[in-house]
Structures are given as C-alpha cells and as structure tokens.
Amino acid sequence: MPNQLTDHVTLRHGATLNNRIVMSPMQTHSGLKGGFASDDTIQYYSARSRAAGMLITEFHYVSENGGPAYVPGYPEQLGAYSDAHLEGLRKTVQALKKDGNKAILQIHHAGRAAVGRHVNGLDVVAPSAIDFSFLDYPVRELTITEIDDIILDFGKATKRAIDAGFDGVEIHGANHYLIQQFFSKLSNLRTDKWGGSLNKRMAFPLAVVKEVKAIVDEYAPKGFIIGYRISPEELHGKNVGYDYTEALTLISEVIKYELDYIHLSLWAGYNSKPENSEKSYAELFKEILDDKTKLLIVGGIFGEDTATDAIENYADLIAVARGTLIDPNFAKKVTEGKGDTILHKISPETVEYSHLTPGLLEAFSREDSLGLPPLPGGETIRHLHTGKYDI
Template sequence: MTKQLTDKVTFRHGASIANRIVQPPMLTNSGKNDGYVTQDTIDYYAARSQSAGMVIVEYTYVSRAGGPSRSWARDREQLGLYKDDQKPGFAKLAKVIKKNGNKAILQLEHSGREANFRAKLGDKVYAPSSFDFGFLDYDVEELTDAEIHEVIKDFGAATKRAIDCGFDGVEIHGANHYLLQQFFSAWSNRRTDEWGGQTLDSRMHCIMEIAKEVFRVVKAYAPKDFIVGYRLSPEEVHGDNVGYDYKEATELVKTLTENFEFDYIHLSLPQYDAKPAGVDKTYAEIVKPVLPEETKLIIVGNVMSEEDAKDALQYTDLVAVGRATFIDPQFGLKISEGRGNEIIHEISPEQVKKSKLTPGLINLFSDPKMEPHLPGRESIYSLHEAGSLDKSVLKDGTGASYNLAHLKA
C-alpha cells in the first residue's frame, strides 16, 4: 500500500499522530536567563500547533553545564530544563503545541564542547576529552567519571520534568556535534577508560547509559503511550579526520533499537536523499533495514514543499519539515486539508508577523550572509540589526563557518 502524507501513524506504544509530517527541533534563540521559556517562545510554538502531526521542541539542555550553545545575546538563548523552576514555562509550551490535538515532543541535549555561550560568560566547558580542537577559541575540560554519571542522571531528571510538563515524548539528541556525538566520535573521544574511544562499544557506552536512564524514568512515571526517539548524524568528518562513518552509525542504531524500545530514530541530514560518498543508497535506505518493524524512521533535510515531502516519503515513515514551517506554520494543516497549493513558500515582512518568528530568528534570517536562507529573504533585510550576530560562535567541527545544523531542516 502506497504511503501518503495524510496517513495516520501509530507508534509502538500506542500514541498516534494524524499525518506523516513532523516539525523537527530547530533553535529559536528565545530563551532567557539560563534557558527559561519566554513569551516569544510560547507565541512561536503556539503558531505552529498545526504545522505537523508531531512538533519536536528545539534542543533543550539538561545540565547546568550543558549550555547555552549558539546564543547571540543574554536574552536570546538556548532553552534549558535542568531545574524545577523552569517547568512552568515548558508546561505552557506543551499546552499550546497540543491545543489542536497534535503531539508535543521535547528534545533533550547536552552541548558538551559546543556550549560556546557558556564560555563567553566565563564558565567552564566540558567534553569527553580535552585537547586543542583548533576551531574553538576557549579551553575545554575533560569530564570526570563522576561528572559523566551526573550527566546521565540529568537526562533522566529532565525526562521526568518533561513528563510533568505534559509533553507526549522526548527525543534524545545524539547529533550535530553535541555531547553524545562527541562521545561516539573516535576523533573527539580520546579517553582510555570505560567511556573511551578505543572500541565502538566503549564509544557507545555513555549513549547506552543515557538511554537506559531515560527509559527507566519513562517506565516509572510516563503514560504507557509516551514516545521516545533518538536523533543522530549518520557520519562525522573533520577534514581528514573521520569521527565515525555511516557503517558505525548504523551499528549504533542497531544496538540502540535491539536494547531499547525506541518509537523512532531520527536522521539529521543536510538533504533528505543524501548518500554517503561512493554509495548508491541513501542514508535512510541504509538505516531502515536494521530497524525493528515497530520503530519508525524520520528523515529531515531541505524539504521545502509538499512535492519534496512526497518524494522524501519513499525513503521513510515520517518526513520532518523545518525551514518551510518558519515561513508557513500551517504547512501540515494545509496538506491534511488538501490545500497544499496554498502553502506560502517565501518569507516577507507580513509573513514574519503571521508566523510569529522570534526576534532571534528574525535577526538571523534577515542577515544577507545567513545560510541556509529562507526564500524571499531580500524582503526582510531591513529587519536586521547590524552587528548583533556574533560570528565567533558560528563554528563547527570542520573549522568552517557553521551553517546552523538546527536550521538546515
């Protein structure tokens, strides 16, 4: 039977969503004072309660030392949920996303060495190993064994807070050069202990322990149909240094899904039909066969129209639509109602207001140098605050200008 974007999808533990469209986690730079949800955050997500059958809230750090990452000002930060007094804001967030019956998922993350705004504030930054990364303008400290165990507990505590706040699920963030990917990478993980980079199993160890803790908390406190997903980047390359390849990433997926009942695996891709160099199959086609039948696959990457989403569906169970929902927050609703021809594909000053883009996103996408950009960006150049974008934080593991993995979608 041919899959349709409008199909109802039921996950392994019983939760159902109305269609195969997902809004992926994308930073809004709307947090404030250590990651608290603001009215800008709530307004943005409230406008997207019908963008997709399932909305995944942007990467939220679980430990005090886990962020902020990629912030441009003290009042434009990454979100955090590492203490109880942050819960009221997240409860409001879950409520507005769910107001039309769609699912709200919270992505949980620790930035590790990428907590660059933390460094700018004069705080210590941590990673699996400490060495000269070359592209960082601050020092990084190696996590101790005790600190790793605290991070594991923090993922569990954040999961409990997400449950308390009314989210329908959590996504463990193991992609985009953040802490879990840093542990999995043979390039960035140079330890020689049980958390170390000597073998594939040892580099999986921290990830497996975090998954174990998250599922322990879910089993103890969450509704039976609570959704748990895992996001990963299928390869890591730093110039001539390969942190891991698609074969190792596939082994990680296999190990995770053999040991835990994940509802979905989410591949972070620059292009939905991307392929490894010299390989005829897409990353999705490589990963899909190792998944249990009960575990869904989500892919993301430059899906900007209904036609793109239909094409992507040949590789996957669920299609994540990112930048297109910045422009038109009713992307999924219009497809569900057979009005795909009414989707707005270009940003404009009028659409900025209608789509409730946060001040941080407006400034980001009105920058003529921003890539990936929004179609129609020339119309909003006048909204840019000259000089407010701090280029020093826009670096990735290649040493090149960072093109914001959380906005590639």
C-alpha cells in the same frame, strides 16, 4: 498502497499521530537568561500547533554545564535542567498541543558547544580536553562522576517532560553535541570505559538511552514516545569521526531499547547518500530497524511534493524544518487539501504570518543567517535587520 502524508500513524507504544509530518527541532533564539521560556517562545510554538502531527521542540539542555549553546548577544538556548523550568515547559507544551497534535521535548547536552559557560567565566566540558581550532576557549575533560551525573540528568529532564505534559522526548545525539562527541573518535580520546574502541565510544549514548527508557517505564503514561536523533556520519575531509557503518552499529544497539523512532539529521537532503553508496542514508538505516521502530528523516522539504516523495520512497515520517519556519500551517494545509498554498519563501509581506521570534528574524535577516541554513527569500528581508542582538 504507498504511504500518504495524511495517514494516521500508530507508534510502538500506542501513541497515534494525526499525519506523517513532523516539525523538526529548531532553535528559536528566544530564551531568557538561565534557559527560561519567554513570551516570544510561547507565541512561536503556539503559532505552530498545526504545523505537523508531531511537534519537536528545540534542544533543551539537561545539565547546568550542558549549555547554553547560542550566539552571544542573542536570546539564549532553552533549558530543562531544573524544576524551576517546569512552568515554562508547561506553557510550551500547552501551546503546542492546543490543536490535538503530539508534542516532543528534545533533550540535549552541548558539551564543548556550551559557549554560554565560557561567556560567563565557567569551564566548558567535553569528553576529552582537546584544543579545537574552531573554538576560542579551552575545554575540560569530564570526570567519571560528572559523566554519571549527566546521564542521570537526561533522566531527570525526561521526568520533567512527563510532569509538564509532553507526549515524548527526543534524545539529541546529532550535530556535534555531547552525545555525538562521545561517539566520535575525533573528539573522544579517552582511554577509560567511555572511550577507545567503537563499543566504548557507544557506551555513553547507550547509557543515556537506557536511563531515559528506565524513567519512561517508571513514570510515563502509556504511549509516551521516545526518539533518538543521529547524524549518520561525521566527516571532515580526511578526518573521520565515524562513518555510516559505525552509526548503523550504534543504532542497532539503540533500538534494542524499543524506541518509537530514529531521526536522521540529513544536512544534504532527505534523499542524500554516503559517498560510494548506491543506497541513501534513509534506505541503509531502514534496513536495520525492526518493523515497530519508525524512521524519521529531515532535509530540504519546503512543499507537499518533496514531502510526498520522502514519505512514499524513503521513510515513515518526514520532518520539516525551515518549511515550518516560513509556513506555520504546513501540515494543516496538506491535510485540508490545500498543499498548493504552502508558502515556500519568506518575504517582507509574509513575516508577520510566519510568526518568527524577534531573535529568529534578526538571525535570518543577516547576510550570514547567523550560521544557520538561510531561508529561501531571505535576501528580501535584509532591510528588516536592526542589529539589536549583534555584538
């Protein structure tokens, strides 16, 4: 019998999800200065406690030099780099878990994308000091000591997730942030143990996974979930940071640490394929996973029909991103047999129901959606844009 969206799913270490739907991590544009959760943050996550069986927070930066990655003028990215963030983390997880679903903290370091450091007159760090044409600020190469500290910071953030009451963490190794920067030969030009050959470019991602797993093994309750997110390729025309074959090599090593799931970030859609491949990314990665590591995919899911196709034909779990921005009750409607009532477009009439943060409403009511993939129906809410965060 094929997978059903409403199946209960037991993960490797014993956690059971209420269904196969996952809320994808998405920046809420709601943080206070220093990466602290705001009332808007808590209200946003509280409204989405029934969006999925597993709810992944937006990225939280784990080191003081790891963020914020945000558009200046807008509310900041959230952080988990100090114990001072614990109060906000506890409020966030309580909001997410109030209806019995699992809450995952996504942990992250922005590397060169930590624009907030530049705005505040601080140096921005990366694997290598490269003059990137798309940045209007310089980046500094990380020292060996700083790299070691960041690895430990991923572990410390994991401990905070445990202490706050989260059910797991997701290591953000995708979307051109620091872990991917180390893995990419376009952004990692190092000649020490952290760069050069494929094995050396894999060293930082694997060191982070090892540290997170060690903290979980020592401090977490039984069933604590660990996931790893990856962009399956980094292609910029003829410039290749890595291709899917190298990503498969990395994930083959990652799963040796007995993670619960691998999360593919698929911008071209859940069924997208590499160029000149008969198989989808999902099929290619599924082939290398052991039978206890679940495959989670995301991309282009706005309704029950596409979610069902993804689960029946491609993966164990399906993440819904913009679909849960538009309809915070996505999974609730599916599990109650009301999938045909899921909202597929935003409109002036549904904005209040969608419970977007003020920052997200400002972002998605801009013509450029602040660089985010636009919401279906976004053109209907242009008149709601006030410009209060625009510089």
